[in-house]
Every structure is written in C-alpha cells, then in structure tokens.
Amino acid sequence: MNSLQRVCFLLHWTLALCVGASAISSCVSAAKYDEMEASRNALQQRADSLSAVVHSMMRTIVRLDANIAERAQDSAQLRATLARQQAQIDSLNRLAADLLDRYTALSSNYNQLKASSTKETQKLLASLEKSQQDLNERKQEQREKDSTLSRLQRDLVAREQRLKEVEQKLQARDAALKALRARVADALVGLKEGDLTLETKNGKVYVSLSNRLLFASGSTQIEAGGKNALKQLSLALNRQPDINIMVEGHTDDAKVTNLGALKDNWDLSVMRSTEVIRFLVNEGKIDPKRIIAAGRGEYAPLEAGSTPEVRAKNRRTEIILTPKLDELFDLIRSGQ
Numbered sequence: 001m002n003s004l005q006r007v008c009f010l011l012h013w014t015l016a017l018c019v020g021a022s023a024i025s026s027c028v029s030a031a032k033y034d035e036m037e038a039s040r041n042a043l044q045q046r047a048d049s050l051s052a053v054v055h056s057m058m059r060t061i062v063r064l065d066a067n068i069a070e071r072a073q074d075s076a077q078l079r080a081t082l083a084r085q086q087a088q089i090d091s092l093n094r095l096a097a098d099l100l101d102r103y104t105a106l107s108s109n110y111n112q113l114k115a116s117s118t119k120e121t122q123k124l125l126a127s128l129e130k131s132q133q134d135l136n137e138r139k140q141e142q143r144e145k146d147s148t149l150s151r152l153q154r155d156l157v158a159r160e161q162r163l164k165e166v167e168q169k170l171q172a173r174d175a176a177l178k179a180l181r182a183r184v185a186d187a188l189v190g191l192k193e194g195d196l197t198l199e200t201k202n203g204k205v206y207v208s209l210s211n212r213l214l215f216a217s218g219s220t221q222i223e224a225g226g227k228n229a230l231k232q233l234s235l236a237l238n239r240q241p242d243i244n245i246m247v248e249g250h251t252d253d254a255k256v257t258n259l260g261a262l263k264d265n266w267d268l269s270v271m272r273s274t275e276v277i278r279f280l281v282n283e284g285k286i287d288p289k290r291i292i293a294a295g296r297g298e299y300a301p302l303e304a305g306s307t308p309e310v311r312a313k314n315r316r317t318e319i320i321l322t323p324k325l326d327e328l329f330d331l332i333r334s335g336q
C-alpha cells in the first residue's frame with residue numbers, strides 16, 4: 001500500500017468512526033455522549049486536516065504525473081535522437097571502413113608502383129629539373145625583356161619630351177619668321193610693285209629684290225634705289241641678330257657679252273651677290289659672320305622661257321633669312 005492509498009484508507013476509517021459515534025450517541029449517558037462528541041469533533045477536525053492534505057497531495061501528484069509524462073516525451077525524443085545519431089555513427093563507421101580499405105589498396109598499389117617505376121621516377125625528376133631550368137631561363141629572359149622595355153619606355157618618354165621641345169622651338173622659329181617677314185615688309189613698304197617679293201617657305205624668309213631695283217643691265221654696281229632699300233633692310237636685320245643671311249644672285253639665260261673679266265652668268269650672279277653683301281656689311285653694319293654669298297647664275301629660274309617678261313622676273317637677288325637652329329639641331333641630335 002503506497003502513501004496515497006494509506007491516506008485514503010485513514011480518511012475513510014475516520015469518517016466511518018464519526019458516523020458510528022453518531023449512531024451510538026442515542027444509547028449512552030450525557031457525560032459519555034459529551035466525551036464521544038468531543039472525540040468525534042476532534043476526529044472530524046483530523047479528517048478535515050487530512051482531507052486538505054490529501055487534496056494538496058493530489059494536486060502534487062497531478063503535477064508529478066504531468067512532469068513524468070513530459071520527461072517520458074523528452075526521453076522518447078532523446079531515444080529517437082540517439083537512434084539517428086547511432087545510425088549516423090554506423091554509417092560513418094562503414095564509410096571509415098570503406099576508406100580504410102581503399103587507402104590500404106592505394107597504399108599497396110603505390111608501393112608496387114614505387115618499387116616497379118624507379119627509372120620512370122628518375123626520368124620524371126630529370127624532366128622536372130629540365131623544366132625548372134627552362135623556367136628559370138625564361139624568367140631571366142623575361143627580366144631582361146622587362147628591363148629593355150623599361151629602358152625603351154624611358155627613352156620614349158625622353159624622345160617625346162625632346163619632340164615637344166623641338167615643336168616648341170619650331171613654333172618659336174615660325175613666330176620669329178612671321179615677325180621677321182612683317183618687319184622686312186614694313187621696312188621695304190615703299191618699294192614699287194614687282195621690285196619686292198616676300199615669301200616664307202621651308203622655315204626661311206625669302207626677300208627677292210628685282211635687278212631693276214638693284215642693278216643696271218650687265219652691271220655689278222648697286223643703283224641708288226637699291227641702296228636705299230638695302231639700308232632699310234639692314235635696320236630690320238640688325239634688330240634681329242639671331243638670323244643668318246644668305247645672298248643669292250640670279251641671272252636670266254642670256255649669255256654674258258662685253259663684260260670684261262666676267263666670263264659667264266655664274267660670275268655675274270656671284271659678283272652681284274658679293275656687292276650686296278659688301279653694302280650690307282659696310283653701310284648696313286651687319287655682322288659679316290652672319291652672311292653667306294652665293295651665285296646661282298641662270299640655273300634656278302622662277303619661270304621657264306625667254307620672253308623679256310620672264311627674263312626680267314628671273315633676274316633677281318634673293319636675300320634668304322634663316323633662324324639660327326643650333327639649339328634645335330642639338331635637340332634633334334640628342335634624340336638620335
């Protein structure tokens with residue numbers, strides 16, 4: 001009999017006594033009755049107390065039963081989890097056993113291959129060593145190529161810089177030629193049409209003075225009008241000392257006759273050129289180191305033909321003005 005059963009039995013027995021005492025009270029004395037009544041009341045109180053205890057215990061038992069049921073459910077879940085884990089462990093054990101078998105087979109095959117392929121291994125090692133050597137050589141070649149590329153890139157940057165400098169110099173030269181041409185045009189503004197031609201080409205300014213202005217036919221003496229023009233030109237050239245000067249004499253194709261020591265048009269063109277140079281140096285005060293004399297005779301005509309008009313156009317003295325390009329040439333040479 002457990003505790004609950006004993007409590008229920010005692011409660012039942014107490015209640016029975018109370019009922020029995022009520023029945024007996026009808027045949028006993030008053031004193032005895034009072035004693036029994038007191039005893040009954042005490043038993044009733046005891047029964048009430050025990051009943052309260054029983055109800056409390058019943059509630060406790062209900063809670064315990066609920067906890068037991070919950071624990072039973074947790075236990076079932078744990079058993080299910082353990083079962084799944086056990087199944088996984090079994091699967092892993094089987095996989096491990098399979099892997100072990102495979103490893104054993106592979107190890108056996110490796111040992112067999114190792115024992116039977118020593119020569120092949122040596123060949124492979126030799127090939128690997130050769131490949132490594134080739135790789136090192138390629139790396140060295142690549143380093144050399146990278147070094148060459150880097151040097152070429154530096155050279156390219158330097159060349160581009162020099163090119164920019166050359167372009168700047170050329171732009172400065174062109175600006176100087178433009179200014180020089182304007183200055184010469186201003187200096188010779190009073191000349192008649194046809195006596196002066198100004199042209200800029202190939203980085204030079206060509207000042208072409210007609211022989212009608214400078215020389216009489218067959219003469220090497222400068223006319224008064226020509227001297228005046230050369231003086232004005234000297235003023236402009238002296239204001240720009242960084243210009244080299246070449247004086248070229250040109251004749252027509254008519255043969256030289258009765259000119260004493262002059263043998264041909266070469267002599268005539270050179271004599272006229274040197275005469276102009278002497279005037280520019282002596283009268284115009286131009287530094288003679290800047291001037292070059294040249295005679296082209298009849299071999300650089302402006303137009304072909306033998307008409308008076310064509311011959312008059314071809315008879316001329318060209319004063320060719322060229323900027324000093326020493327710095328430009330130095331830049332170009334440094335880039336070679």
